[in-house]
Amino acid sequence: xxxxxxxxxxxxxxxxxxxxxxxxxxxxxxxxxxxxxxxxxxxxxxxxxxxxxxxxxxxxxxxxxxxxx
Ligand SMILES: [Zn+2]
Numbered sequence: 001x002x003x004x005x006x007x008x009x010x011x012x013x014x015x016x017x018x019x020x021x022x023x024x025x026x027x028x029x030x031x032x033x034x035x036x037x038x039x040x041x042x043x044x045x046x047x048x049x050x051x052x053x054x055x056x057x058x059x060x061x062x063x064x065x066x067x068x069x
Contacts, residue, residue, distance in 0.1 A: 002016075003016035003017055003018050003019075004016070004017045005017070006025065006026060006028075008026070008027050008028035008030075008031055009024075009026045009027060010027055010028075010031040011028060011030065011031055013028050013030070014028075015028035015029065
């Protein structure tokens with residue numbers, strides 16, 4: 001079964017857009033890793049804000065798992 005071929009906007013590699021393709025449809029699986037869903041080149045304020053939000057979320061989970069530290 002053939003899948004539509006797309007060109008990744010980040011590394012310009014061609015990849016098959018499969019039904020279970022996670023993340024951005026215009027990025028290849030290598031550029032679509034869950035831990036790095038922002039482009040490394042996108043060193044924007046929004047990116048920094050997201051990182052801080054991730055850290056806050058991790059801290060909240062930690063507090064939930066280990067309360068009363
Ligand atoms: Zn790519």
